[in-house]
Amino acid sequence: MLLAKLAEKIVNEVRKLIGEDIIVVNTDGTIIASTDRTRIGMFHEGALIVSKEKRKLIITKGGEQNLKGVKAGISFPIFFQNNVIGVIGITGEPLRVTPFGEIIRKMTELLISENYYAEQFDRQSRAMETFVMDWIQTKDWDDSIINRARILEINIHLRRIIAIIDFESFDYIISRDAWTSMVKWFSPNPNDIVVRWGNERIVILLDFSNNPTKETINKKLEGFISFLRGQFGLSAFVGIGQAADSKEIRSSYRQAERALKVSKQKMKIIFDEELTLEMVLDELSPKTIHDFITRTIGPILTDKELIATLKELFKQNHSLKKTSDQLHIHINTLHYRLKKIDEYTQLNTGNIHDLLIMYLAILFLDVHTKISG
Structure with missing residues (x-):
């Protein structure tokens, strides 16, 4: 289903390429977005034909009287996953606007595809964040944790080590593209889990099944911090817990939080295993x-x-x-x-x-x- 918000975005993007009026119509023939806002909500009989017959329709000036709610121009079906999900129309002299038609249709379908996969990524990220939060806080496991892990394709039986990254002086929202880049940075190891914890924190559950050394983990996270600094101008603090089995992962998170406090003081990556006096101080009210x-x-x-x-x-x-x-x-x-x-x-x-x-x-x-x- 083509939503009005996305249709509005399509109209705004297409208008940058052509100085003609643009409409986006749903499969029922109702205009849901238009450069001429007075037409929004009106019925467009030509678009309904395009939607049903899955073909473009050229409407001349003389043909305006034959169909309800139409103006001279050209209308194209919008396909997504081999189905017509809407219609895009360009108002104007058909001979003048037709050359733009196919390009604009392709651009529209690309926008819809990008929006779809972006929403899928957002949905997956939210589901992963919620799951990891529940996983860390759960003391008594039940089948729901295991089933949710299976749905999210998480190997919940691996030993892991948690790293918490806090951004320094962070005062803007992480964009979807930036967050996608951060997640992809860890993609070489599919068992590493990266989730956003609010807007100023990242929690990483690193795969510890192959017993990586402290130096290996430190080098990996130093590389990520360098990536954040180089790509987004972000400085960050890092606290790292100790390896734990899945049912004890909350202890690694607690240790990472403790190490993070010291990281903010010493301005470097801190492993919980390095702490001594700080362990005692952290327990005091x-x-x-x-x-x-x-x-x-x-x-x-x-x-x-x-x-x-x-x-x-x-x-x-x-x-x-x-x-x-x-x-x-x-x-x-x-x-x-x-x-x-x-x-x-x-x-x-x-x-x-x-x-x-x-x-x-x-x-x-x-x-x-x-x-x-």
């Missing part, structure tokens, strides 16, 4: 983190100079000389600032226990909270 910061370095949170000094001290592995050099201050000034930190926080920057507490507080401040130092 926002309130616990907030309370910890308040109880430790809370008294100096509003002093940007002291916070910066403490951060640099940790960055330089507690080397006072390197810290003062990086801050471009005299060593005595550094000692003065550290003394103020000790006084305000009631913690000792020279004590390993207190130093660990302050290090965790700074780490929380940088990674997990919106509190500004």
Whole structure:
């Protein structure tokens, strides 16, 4: 069935090629799109004949009186998958517009075909996204998961590893063509599953059945990131979970999310297996983190100079000389600032226990909270 929205698109595209009035008519003979909008909804007897007899029809000026709702011009049947799904008509002197007729009919059929396959791709993408979301969230499998996987031609029994890609500073909608290109990038391995997670995230379920090395996976995803940057100007962060069986795939997704948070801090691809302290931090609630910061370095949170000094001290592995050099201050000034930190926080920057507490507080401040130092 030829819908009015697509018919309108056809009229607009064809009008770019020829400066004549164009109509698109459904198989019942009703005009559903036209450059002359007053004709939309009117009956076109000539188009009904074209639709039924599957042949073009030329209408001369003198023939306008013989058929209802027609004007001089030429009408062509629109075929899709060997069936007539509508009619396109060009209004004008038949001798002048006929040479354009076949080209315009072919162009119209091409537009319809492209639209059909684009809609099929969109439908498949939505179905895949919904399935993967359910797959990741399902704890107790039933036959419906297996049946849906079969319909989508997904081998649900493979071990997989999940990678989550978040776009940086992404403020426009991914076009269908761009998304198609992204999916096709992974097509050499038909068992890799790529789904869109909203507009700013891609979730990839990589085939792990052949036990690829960490280096192989990293190289593959680096290539994809380079592709995104080169083709679409997109920068992205990547977090990668660990391999899991199908029924445990949610654990790989959870690990990928955890690794993604660190990726955004370190500006590189992060594997969950690389995480140590971050594993513990990720389990803490926002309130616990907030309370910890308040109880430790809370008294100096509003002093940007002291916070910066403490951060640099940790960055330089507690080397006072390197810290003062990086801050471009005299060593005595550094000692003065550290003394103020000790006084305000009631913690000792020279004590390993207190130093660990302050290090965790700074780490929380940088990674997990919106509190500004």
